[in-house]
Amino acid sequence: MTETEALRDRALTTLITARDRTTLLTSCVEDPDLTAQHSPLMSPLVWDLAHIGNQEEQWLLRAVGGREAMRPEIDSLYDAFEHPRAERPTLPLLPPAEARLYAAEVRGRVLDLLESTAFHGSRLTEAGFAFGMIAQHEQQHDETMLITHQLRTGPQALTAPDPKPAPLFTGPSEVLVPGGSFTMGTSDEPWALDNERPAHRREVASFYIDTTPVSNGAYQAFIEDGGYQDERWWTAAGWAHIRKNSIHAPLFWRRDGKQWLRRRFGVTEVVPPDEPVVHVCWYEADAYARWAGRRLPTEAEWEKAARHDPAGNRSTRYPWGDADPAPEHANLGQRHLRPAPVGSYPEGESPLGVRQLIGDVWEWTASDFLPYPGFVAFPYKEYSEVFFGPEYKVLRGGSFAVDPVACRGTFRNWDYPIRRQIFSGFRTARSEAV
Template structure:
């Protein structure tokens, strides 16, 4: 069983057992990642657990308890084998951990659970959730068919794990996170090359993957014209040439909003970049190092990506073009789950699950390339697309409007492809991420496109 296999036959005990085991393993993996970023690296009472490291981010102990509260709300209270809503573990803290009523910048002012209490809360919730999972809550309710509710909570925790990883990047002080370096490039010469994509009509989105979230549905026909797409994400070396060519001082390369923002913020390079003795350096999770020339550029906002594309005589891909490149197989006229086929991501195919804490050099994952030869579409960096956020034709909010619908029509821009901080259960090629075009604390990069 994989995270996106069709829903099992709920009358087949073997299928139900396999589903339970997979979901339990995914819940455990997500929780292990949460602890690896919090209690495993901070001693009891360490102020870094409760400090606000950036007004853009939550304190770590808020995230820990919010993850527990979301699981409490959906799995403990609404995931039982019966159709009844059951009593939660800590319903008294719901108001403290509502992300919509408590903006991030003010969360340290709330009477939050302390780090030890937050962890105990999460452990108690998980025990109750696993009891519901073992009881086999896979009836005809839409939230439970195919284990959707449990998959949704896995994905929610994995999303917060990536958010906490971004908080670690903004945190000052000595390094506390460590990981093996990424693999080296084995396909030379990819940077700056392009791949031609003949246009076609393809089914964008999905209608039959149990783990898919509401904004990924339903599958619907989209026609894409011929276009060229970069074979790899734009690298640090390529982006440095843009910076060194005065990219941040050339008004003609920037949109009005982008120009106003970089001038107001005083940006002259990507986040954490510093120039010394003619060389560029970055700070990565507390480690200052010379920027690896062949890695995808990281921590750039949409406006920076669009300005680079203009400088290069190109543009950013649309969201439809990106998914077309990641899923469509021209040889068969069908879509795949991933660029390489239908098999799940593996360490040989994509840089995920914070295994390396940085992008890999372009050309490091030939096993993950698309049939046309586009590399690293999954993992490494989120890729900005020049599309706004809206529902697909036939969209229905599920299981609550606040997941997607309330964000439609704003100033958001789409990000596709996952980053090195994304958990494998979230790394679908139909998964849609979005953020404001000024955000760059996220693990974002880009690749360029151009009309054929």
């Protein structure tokens, strides 16, 4: 297989995988659930469906293929910056059948275009970047739609097998990451997005990081110790936020006598103590870390723990090396609808012995979302540049809801520190004693 054939095959596979998932997420409920807004934080599912098709049309058929616009009158309806999520149900959106037909027609034309596209000549087509960008965009909206499924009330609509049970993790609770410089970000990952670029050297002092994400059981100890009632552990903004919103536990949790229950995709169950805690905001993660006498890792610390290989003195694509993720490495791709127990996936650990850095839960870091030195927006400022600043905190590593195409050791996610509906957890760190 030639390099061009391999790129074309990769693009085709990732586009099909994304569309199969979109179809699952939009066909498992009836039309009223597609057009309803299940939370003011989220779009109606039918908006996401047509938005996916519209972005694909704009960037592949128009920008790459030079084709005439199919439905120019709907561009503004599906512009994420023109219409906040809370107001999208009031727009004259395409009804479900029409949205499905539009997305399918766009995809059919894109597959024809893929057969004739040369993967060189422009930054958009180099190494199939535009096709990879659109596959990642669709998978990101698939994760968003899965969040909407978690927020919707009513009977269970999605099912998936649980992760394999894992033996109780008895390894060290933390790992020392030696100080020194390492290469952060990337300049040669062909489908990396603009905020992951360029590769640059970053100096990091020695620090310790949790071997696994913080578990539900560990987080319950924080709750039982009065963590939500003790102002000492919270930033001023965090304390004001939890007081104002009467937050006393992770989202979807409720106490039933002496035990905690949670709602997960329409099913109520006992909170499993050995799973990573999920649906906590940055303020909660930060408060837990303070209570534990620790702190959240910086983004640079997280990436060094995930990518630095001391033996080769180099940065790898993933904690386990350069190979693409496989099922034995990480919990990705909505294969499961929950995190795996802490300590799972020993084959996915880093050279230093840190586990579950990829998959299971997005991990809050201490860092604001800022550009790397030499950052250049591409192909549009609205993907990253407009979000840079102290309003957003960085999350790393992906979750069980993230597809491998949209998850790398360099991949950066960001959100407001109050967000809890996302599949977010964390691990803690501490500086090495001097």
